[in-house]
Amino acid sequence: MKRIPTLAAAACLVLLSACGGGDGGSGGADSGDVDTSATLRYAASGGATSFDPHKTVSSSDFLVLSYAYDRLVHVDSEGQPVPGLAESWEFAEDMSTLTLNLRQGVEFPDGTPFDAKAVKANLDRAMQDDSITAAQLGAVDSVRVVDDATVELALGGPAVHLVLSLSDLGGMMVTPSAFDDPKALALAPDGIGRFTLADSQPGARYQFEATENYWDEDGLKLAGFDLQVITDPQTVLNGVGSDQFDCALVSPAMIDPASQIPGTNVETRTVLTQTVLFPNQTKSEFGDVRVRQALNHAIDREAVLEGAQEGHGEASTGLFPSDYFVPNDAVSDLMAYDPDRAKELLAEAGLEDGFSFTAITLTIPQFVTTAEIIKEQLAAVGIEMTIKALPPADAGVSFLNGDSDAVISGWTGRPDPSMLLTNYFAEDAPQNVSHVEPEGFTDALAAANAEEDTETRGELLDAAQLTVLEHGAVVPITFNSVGTVCSEDVVGYEAPLIGNSEFRGVGITG
Numbered sequence: 001m002k003r004i005p006t007l008a009a010a011a012c013l014v015l016l017s018a019c020g021g022g023d024g025g026s027g028g029a030d031s032g033d034v035d036t037s038a039t040l041r042y043a044a045s046g047g048a049t050s051f052d053p054h055k056t057v058s059s060s061d062f063l064v065l066s067y068a069y070d071r072l073v074h075v076d077s078e079g080q081p082v083p084g085l086a087e088s089w090e091f092a093e094d095m096s097t098l099t100l101n102l103r104q105g106v107e108f109p110d111g112t113p114f115d116a117k118a119v120k121a122n123l124d125r126a127m128q129d130d131s132i133t134a135a136q137l138g139a140v141d142s143v144r145v146v147d148d149a150t151v152e153l154a155l156g157g158p159a160v161h162l163v164l165s166l167s168d169l170g171g172m173m174v175t176p177s178a179f180d181d182p183k184a185l186a187l188a189p190d191g192i193g194r195f196t197l198a199d200s201q202p203g204a205r206y207q208f209e210a211t212e213n214y215w216d217e218d219g220l221k222l223a224g225f226d227l228q229v230i231t232d233p234q235t236v237l238n239g240v241g242s243d244q245f246d247c248a249l250v251s252p253a254m255i256d257p258a259s260q261i262p263g264t265n266v267e268t269r270t271v272l273t274q275t276v277l278f279p280n281q282t283k284s285e286f287g288d289v290r291v292r293q294a295l296n297h298a299i300d301r302e303a304v305l306e307g308a309q310e311g312h313g314e315a316s317t318g319l320f321p322s323d324y325f326v327p328n329d330a331v332s333d334l335m336a337y338d339p340d341r342a343k344e345l346l347a348e349a350g351l352e353d354g355f356s357f358t359a360i361t362l363t364i365p366q367f368v369t370t371a372e373i374i375k376e377q378l379a380a381v382g383i384e385m386t387i388k389a390l391p392p393a394d395a396g397v398s399f400l401n402g403d404s405d406a407v408i409s410g411w412t413g414r415p416d417p418s419m420l421l422t423n424y425f426a427e428d429a430p431q432n433v434s435h436v437e438p439e440g441f442t443d444a445l446a447a448a449n450a451e452e453d454t455e456t457r458g459e460l461l462d463a464a465q466l467t468v469l470e471h472g473a474v475v476p477i478t479f480n481s482v483g484t485v486c487s488e489d490v491v492g493y494e495a496p497l498i499g500n501s502e503f504r505g506v507g508i509t510g
Contacts, residue, residue: 033491034507039224040490042503043236043248045364046392047203047229051189052182053172054122054131057430058396059423060412062169066502067208067225068189068197071171072100072119073163074504075415077494079272081163085114085173085192089163095450098153098162099146106215108175108192116145121176123153126169133170135422135429137162139449158450160457164416194220194504203393204229221492221507231364231392237485240264246490246508249501250483251366252309258485265490268483270314270321271499272413275304275370277359277475278424281434283405284357290349292472296335298342298381299374305478308369312483316476319420319465325458326417330466335476342381354382357405360398363389370477371408400433410480413498417461418449425468438471 048064050056056065074084086100106114120143126133127140139159144152155162165171178190188197194216195208208225228245230236233254239245241261250258250266259266277295279286286292301315314321317335318328346352361371368389375385390398399407414420422445423429427437444467448460468474482499492506 034221035510037223038508041226041245043230043245050186052185053169054126063500067195068193069172069191073167075167077496079497102149115148116151119151132430135426136165136170161416161418167415219504247486252312255483266485267495269495270481273499274479275477279406281436285355288349290345294342294345295475297338300337307373312481314479321479326461330462331469334469356384358386359406360404361408438467440467
């Protein structure tokens with residue numbers, strides 16, 4: 001079986017400005033070919049709930065925030081760590097510290113120098129208990145300013161995953177003075193990044209302007225970026241065909257129609273983004289592990305893949321795609337389609353006559369169709385599921401507020417597997433709505449994050465996901481084959497493995 005080479009920072013443990021594909025991970029367009037006065041018009045299916053990377057409640061906000069905030073570490077299209085605002089990094093031989101060497105000559109929008117003091121202020125805030133990023137940075141005990149260009153992170157535990165964790169929300173650098181007004185920061189970004197927000201209609205449209213004198217010339221070849229949130233896939237394709245958009249995110253079921261639009265290119269890839277059914281273990285009958293296990297056996301994932309995604313993607317056999325470096329060997333049997341076993345488990349739980357629950361899903365057609373198929377399959381084992389479809393900007397928040405018993409949604413890909421596991425299953429993680437942690441989870445994940453060898457680490461991560469799926473903490477459904485359709489005038493775009501298109505280095509020819 002082919003496996004994607006390691007995403008882990010293990011390959012980059014001991015050094016590093018040379019690890020990865022180049023300075024800042026900038027992509028491909030030849031600057032001599034592009035019109036630097038152009039604005040790229042992009043249609044996507046979701047916006048942002050907040051522009052505060054540390055205090056948002058949704059990890060999916062990363063997509064929109066990545067246009068406005070640089071991180072200490074960036075990633076290339078294969079998910080490998082490359083220098084961002086940290087030019088290099090190095091673990092101590094005993095893994096007791098991680099030293100970051102910072103880029104010099106960079107300033108925040110208010111003129112404050114980007115230096116070690118600012119990085120410490122950001123990381124200290126990102127590690128606060130009420131920060132969504134606290135769990136991702138849990139291995140960090142403290143941050144020390146060594147000099148203006150160097151910070152040292154003292155580590156209290158295994159941290160092979162930490163470099164890639166700094167490529168996500170926790171590594172975004174906010175202007176320190178903006179911490180004093182968190183309400184304003186939630187509404188408009190304030191930090192170092194390629195773009196500044198010129199205007200927005202929250203949840204619907206975000207118009208960005210290029211940052212003057214941006215430090216990475218290869219990473220910015222546009223004058224602006226105009227993101228519109230459109231959930232109807234046919235409207236998206238019509239917009240591309242009529243030159244309303246230069247690029248658009250295409251749902252799996254619309255990949256084939258998108259490829260028929262003249263004058264465009266479509267790039268597709270099965271990515272780490274996945275569709276899941278996530279039960280709240282404090283609601284309905286989900287406090288019983290046998291009920292949660294029954295859900296995993298009641299769902300025919302191949303039927304969902306064909307019915308909701310036109311076969312584009314992959315039916316889940318675990319929390320990771322089949323060609324990823326983390327195998328699903330330990331968990332695939334726990335997810336085997338076996339409605340008779342599902343009925344047995346329900347009977348053992350005293351629910352031989354079934355039960356009912358409500359699931360939120362997104363108003364995006366792919367998710368509505370997925371929910372309808374799941375509803376039918378659950379009915380076959382005696383479970384009645386009521387579907388409540390909400391706009392993407394509202395669904396996650398509503399579920400976290402306890403407004404439903406479960407959610408059928410998309411989990412965006414994360415640079416390192418430990419981030420996915422921590423975000424949703426660590427007891428104190430904000431997105432672990434149940435705040436129940438599977439038995440053995442912490443120890444299993446710590447063992448994986450202490451292992452530098454990629455193959456061995458993959459096996460240990462498989463053991464960590466075993467604790468999750470034995471606990472029935474989630475019902476993985478499918479991995480998405482994500483498509484991006486762009487005008488032939490757009491150059492330098494590469495489909496990212498993680499699934500979040502940052503458009504770094506992308507340009508438009510004149």
